[in-house]
Amino acid sequence: MREPGSGKRPHEGLQPELGLGSATAIVIGEVIGIGIFLTPAGMAKSLGSPLWLMIVWLAMGAMALSGALCYGRLAAQFPYTGGGYVYLRETYGRMVAFLYGWKSLLVMDPGITAALAVGMASYVGSIIRLTPLGNKIVAIVTIFALAAANIVGVRVGAGVLRWLTLLKLGLLALIVVWGFGQQLGDWSNFLPLIERRSSVPYFEALASSMVAGFFSFGGWWDVNKIAGEVRNPTRTLPRAMALGVITATLVYLLISAVFIYLVPLDRVTSSETFAAQVGEAMFGQVGGQVFSGIVIISVLGNLAALMLNAPRVYYAMARDGLFLPAAATLHSRFGTPARTIALQAGLASLLVVFGSFNQIVAYFIFVTVLFIALTAASVFLLPSNQPSMSRVGRFNFWFAPLLFLALVGLLLILLISQNPKQALLGTGVTMIGVPVYHLLFRRREVSRG
Structure with missing residues (x-):
């Protein structure tokens, strides 16, 4: 089977070694x-109601699940390495796909990698008292260690991620069981269940909580980037996204419930102190350090997934002639896109050194959500008589994209109304990729097999 628009399978040479467990x-x-x-x-303090907090989590979980159904439909149609980049290329053309990759490589992927690594290192520093330089060293070493695991092989990288995910879920389950089982809190913290105990206006609270909830579910779409290395991706990827989103929704509901059980809403002052309060309620004076350890494991799982997924986009771009040709070469021994993995690790490490990435990433949140909306909308541009339609179902074909796009449209309005300067500047920098594309890549022929 040959991929539309490229002449050859972009994942040629990449081995389909991952199953449903790894993808999930x-x-x-x-x-x-x-x-x-x-x-x-933040959500609990703003909403001021345990019931409304749970409703928002359920709504955002439903939104993520509907989006996952959209991406599952696209994965069934185009089971190729690159994920959203491939879907944008096949439905809107090479330039739109290039802008997505340009934005990802220029800012978002290395920026988020750096932010996660520095955040994790700060929690390490809270345990063993690191200096600012020590925090940066820990962050950079972590980035390159995970990059090395992914260069050695996709099975190695996915294996590390599987164990980190199992450990993460186990620790979160321990928090729930320990908190409720040891009766460390008070059920009266849930009362009144519906009545709001917050001075924040209702719609403002709901809007800010929806934005926070959306980004808490962010990342479920990235698994499609490794489609070329997943066995039977047309079946595996939709299932993995659905299982992953459902699991995350249950985790958010349970963790929020145990947090409220342990610490009443009127004692919530800030996100950081709230976590410390929960830790102290569960584990006494060492609760802060225990929670820091749990956060470290959780963030390591984030980093491992990001280092596995993101470089595949640059690899796919290079095979299409939209990036440096050397990036399309696989490692001669390990068969992985080692150069793109090293590139992301190097860029993220530079951002760690210079320390100016959080604000930069914030400028590109709006345009990132816009690309997600464009990708989901592309399901309407696919032929409805394809074999994949019978697998996904006509109901999902219409209902899931409409629900997802309605909610994402609302989110885009909220983002641009809250900070129009960030939204416009991020979009403007992304659009600089248009002349770059025309000058460097428009005339470059796509490689042929």
Whole structure:
């Protein structure tokens, strides 16, 4: 089978070695990170109601699941390495796909990698008292260690991620069982269940909580980037995304519930102090250090998933003639896109050294969500008589994209209304890729097999 628009399979040479377990672990690893310890506090304080907190989590879980059904439909149609890049290329053309890859490589992927690594290192520093330089060293060493694992082989990288995901879920389950089982909290913290105990206006609270909830579920779409290395991707990827999103939704609900059980809403002051309060309620004076250890494991899972997924986009771009030709070469021994993995690790490490990435990444959140919306909308541009239609179902073909796009459209309005400067500047920098594409790549022929 040859891929439309490229002349050859972009994952030629990449071996399909991953199954449903690894793919699901990638989804969970991307979604559940440090946000699970920080986001519930802000949402709970803003909403001021345990019931509304759970409703928002369910709504955002439903939104992520509907988006996963869209991406599952696209994975069934185009089971190739590159994920969203491939879908944009096949439905909107090479330039739109290039802009997506340009934005990802220029800012988002190395920026998020750096942010996660530095955040993890700060928690390491809270345990063993690192200097600022020591924090940066830990962050850079972690980035290159995970990059090395992924260069050695996709099975090695996925194996590390699987164990980190299992450990993460086990520790989170321990928090739930220990918190409720040892009766360390008070059920009266849930009362009143519906009545709001917050001075934040209702719609403002709901809007900010929806934005926070959406980004807490972010990353479920990245598993499609390794489609060329997944066995039977047309079946495996949709299932993995659905299982991963459902698991994440249950985890967010349970963790939020145990947090409220342990610490009443009127004692919530900030996200960081809230996590410390929960840790102290569960484990006493050493609770902060215990929670720091759990956060470290959780963020390591995030980083491992990101280092596995993101470089595949640059590899796919290079095979299409939209990036440096050398990036299309696989490692002669390990058969992995080693150069693109090393590139991401190097760029992220530079950002760690210079320390200016959080604000930069914030400028590109709007355009990133916009690309997600474009990708989901592309299902309507696919022929409805394809064999994949029978696998996904006509109901999912219409209902899931419409629900997802309606919610994402609302999110885009909220993002641009909250900070129009960030949204416009991020979009403007992304659009600089248009002349870059025309000058460097438009005339380059796609390689032929």
